[in-house]
Amino acid sequence: MPLWPLLLALIGLTIVSLIYLAARPSATRGPGGKAFAFLLIFLAPALAIFGGATAHFERSKTTAFCLSCHAMEPYGKSLLVDDKEFVPAQHFQNNRIPRDHACYTCHTDYALFGGVRSKIRGLRHMFVNYFGSVPDTIKLYTPYKNRECLHCHLGMRSFEESSGHKDEETPLADIKSGKVSCMEAGCHDVAHNVHELEDAQFWKPLPTAQEKGE
Amino acid sequence: MTSIEGRIRVASILVIAGMLVELLSFHWRSPLAFFLFLIGACGITLLGIVLFLISLITVADSPVVDGGRDRPTS
Numbered sequence: 001m002p003l004w005p006l007l008l009a010l011i012g013l014t015i016v017s018l019i020y021l022a023a024r025p026s027a028t029r030g031p032g033g034k035a036f037a038f039l040l041i042f043l044a045p046a047l048a049i050f051g052g053a054t055a056h057f058e059r060s061k062t063t064a065f066c067l068s069c070h071a072m073e074p075y076g077k078s079l080l081v082d083d084k085e086f087v088p089a090q091h092f093q094n095n096r097i098p099r100d101h102a103c104y105t106c107h108t109d110y111a112l113f114g115g116v117r118s119k120i121r122g123l124r125h126m127f128v129n130y131f132g133s134v135p136d137t138i139k140l141y142t143p144y145k146n147r148e149c150l151h152c153h154l155g156m157r158s159f160e161e162s163s164g165h166k167d168e169e170t171p172l173a174d175i176k177s178g179k180v181s182c183m184e185a186g187c188h189d190v191a192h193n194v195h196e197l198e199d200a201q202f203w204k205p206l207p208t209a210q211e212k213g214e
Numbered sequence: 215m216t217s218i219e220g221r222i223r224v225a226s227i228l229v230i231a232g233m234l235v236e237l238l239s240f241h242w243r244s245p246l247a248f249f250l251f252l253i254g255a256c257g258i259t260l261l262g263i264v265l266f267l268i269s270l271i272t273v274a275d276s277p278v279v280d281g282g283r284d285r286p287t288s
Contacts, residue, residue, distance in 0.1 A: 008237075011233050011236060011237060014229070014233055015230055015233050015234070018226045018227075018229055018230045018233075019226075019230065021222065021223075021226045022223050022226040022227050022230065025215060025219035025220070025222045025223045025226070026215065026219060028218075028219065028222055029219075034270070037222055037266070038266075038270075040226070040229075041222070041225050041226060041229055041262060041263060041266040042263055042266060042267065045229045045232065045233065045259045045262070045263060046263065048233060048236065048259075049232075049236070049255065049256055049259055049260075052236045052239070052240070052251055052255060053251070053256075055240065056239070056247070056248050056251055060248065065245065068243070068244065068245055069245060123248075123252075126245050126246070126248065126249065129245065130246065
């Protein structure tokens with residue numbers, strides 16, 4: 001069930017009821033009065049805040065949200081590089097990842113995504129974006145984990161049967177266990193490489209039917 | 215109006231303000247909207263909720279001077 005209509009209805013109903021309560025606080029007299037006030041001033045707002053936090057976290061998973069920070073613009077640009085060596089670009093352009101959730105799909109434990117520690121880091125990123133200075137090169141906190149690749153590729157025939165994934169140097173078991181890194185073992189090591197985009201060619205996606213206004 | 219009703223009115227107004235700020239944060243398409251939600255909406259709403267809960271515990275349901283209106287008759 002979609003969250004937005006329910007959340008907006010809850011907030012609207014709470015506001016209207018609270019306006020009544022603020023205008024006539026004497027309505028809380030009587031046996032059910034305090035329970036009525038408790039429902040409107042405690043339960044409904046608590047639920048609305050919980051729903052609002054969920055909605056904001058969901059929004060933070062969208063590509064548009066990530067790219068709305070100036071520092072992330074080159075990373076968004078790198079998704080359109082016309083070069084098969086660029087792993088994120090190939091995934092983005094060929095719909096191997098959902099385009100509207102592109103960042104989150106491959107970085108599930110970065111910034112506002114992931115656990116509490118990641119979310120605190122994400123808040124720090126937003127603070128630095130507006131009130132601090134963004135470093136020239138943005139680095140991940142930890143080396144890129146194979147988990148991010150394997151949550152899609154694991155069990156995929158083309159992945160499991162690929163000659164590069166089962167030779168003696170890179171046995172599949174080592175890839176699955178993370179002993180051999182997908183990105184850092186020299187196999188798929190061209191990621192966003194934002195400092196190499198100056199001379200790159202870029203893919204221009206055809207406008208969708210929606211963009212054409214059909 | 216009793217003093218607890220006065221506090222319920224203030225708490226209601228605070229929660230209304232918090233809900234309005236929350237709606238504003240949904241409308242605003244900026245990463246700062248999250249800060250607005252966290253600090254503005256959550257902060258103001260929490261203040262209203264805490265005021266309400268404290269008033270339930272501490273304030274006796276006694277009449278206050280309010281121009282004589284709603285004063286209980288003996």
